[in-house]
Amino acid sequence: xxxxxxxxxxxxxxxxxxxxxxxxxxxxxxxxxxxxxxxxxxxxxxxxxxxxxxxxxxxxxxxxxxxxxxxxxxxxxxxxxxxxxxxxxxxxxxxxxxxxxxxxxxxxxxxxxxxxxxxxxxxxxxxxxxxxxxxxxxxxxxxxxxxxxxxxxxxxxxxxxxxxxxxxxxxxxxxxxxxxxxxxxxxxxxxxxxxxxxxxxxxxxxxxxxxxxxxxxxxxxxxxxxxxxxxxxxxxxxxxxxxxxxxxxxxxxxxxxxxxxxxxxxxxxxxxxxxxxxx
Numbered sequence: 001x002x003x004x005x006x007x008x009x010x011x012x013x014x015x016x017x018x019x020x021x022x023x024x025x026x027x028x029x030x031x032x033x034x035x036x037x038x039x040x041x042x043x044x045x046x047x048x049x050x051x052x053x054x055x056x057x058x059x060x061x062x063x064x065x066x067x068x069x070x071x072x073x074x075x076x077x078x079x080x081x082x083x084x085x086x087x088x089x090x091x092x093x094x095x096x097x098x099x100x101x102x103x104x105x106x107x108x109x110x111x112x113x114x115x116x117x118x119x120x121x122x123x124x125x126x127x128x129x130x131x132x133x134x135x136x137x138x139x140x141x142x143x144x145x146x147x148x149x150x151x152x153x154x155x156x157x158x159x160x161x162x163x164x165x166x167x168x169x170x171x172x173x174x175x176x177x178x179x180x181x182x183x184x185x186x187x188x189x190x191x192x193x194x195x196x197x198x199x200x201x202x203x204x205x206x207x208x209x210x211x212x213x214x215x216x217x218x219x220x221x222x223x224x225x226x227x228x229x230x231x232x233x234x235x236x237x238x239x240x241x242x243x244x245x246x247x248x249x250x251x252x253x254x255x256x257x258x259x260x261x262x263x264x265x266x267x268x269x270x271x272x273x274x275x276x277x278x279x
Contacts, residue, residue, distance in 0.1 A: 006214045011045040014274045015245045019078025019091050025263040035075035037178040037238040038145055040042040042079045044217045054084040056270035057110045063140050064129045066114040067145035068122025070104040073196035077101050085111035101176035120155030123173055127163050130171040145174045149181025152190045164203030178240035180251045199233035
């Protein structure tokens with residue numbers, strides 16, 4: 001990837017992380033850990049991969065995105081705000097009664113293609129969208145992000161079987177393998193490993209990538225775009241809480257909002273990272 005483009009994406013991803021912290025702090029609730037771990041991937045998708053237009057969010061031929069791990073909505077909201085689907089100021093009213101942005105993605109929000117949050121249902125909806133595109137002779141692609149804890153849900157594997165059976169080569173599912181879920185390490189709660197072998201056994205083309213390296217992210221999605229006869233699973237190795245020192249790899253930040261002191265420290269760290277990138 002061109003060095004200038006990479007730096008631009010890194011800057012945007014840093015701002016997306018700042019939006020995650022802003023939103024969860026003002027909400028006094030939410031899920032910052034898993035939101036931070038997918039911020040780079042979302043940034044790449046919305047700024048360098050997907051065909052979407054903030055001025056026409058319901059364009060019939062747009063690419064679709066479904067956040068199957070819907071509790072990490074703060075990251076999706078933040079990247080949509082950065083992209084211009086709605087004002088960044090909306091992030092400060094996250095989860096407030098009557099506000100645009102609620103705790104999980106809602107389809108009435110500009111840029112949201114599927115209300116999600118009940119784990120396992122997002123990838124199932126994404127399969128339906130991808131099949132609809134094939135039946136309608138449309139060329140749009142469908143992307144979805146799942147959690148590694150989420151894939152303990154049986155419905156995920158029903159969807160995986162469905163996608164392979166119908167040859168959904170326009171579907172890309174990213175599994176955010178940060179290793180932690182609400183009750184602890186995924187390997188201790190109910191290990192989904194070996195994740196790559198399981199998706200391959202279900203008939204998917206499987207790719208692995210580093211979720212925080214834009215060269216790796218680009219290589220993975222470039223490879224995925226060449227696969228047209230079967231669905232693609234990208235297993236991304238990520239760090240829960242990425243970008244905020246005291247949140248990284250800490251299971252307690254799965255669903256805990258920062259207090260004022262923690263908010264200020266997190267924002268200070270991210271602002272320093274952004275300043276360094278801009279320098």
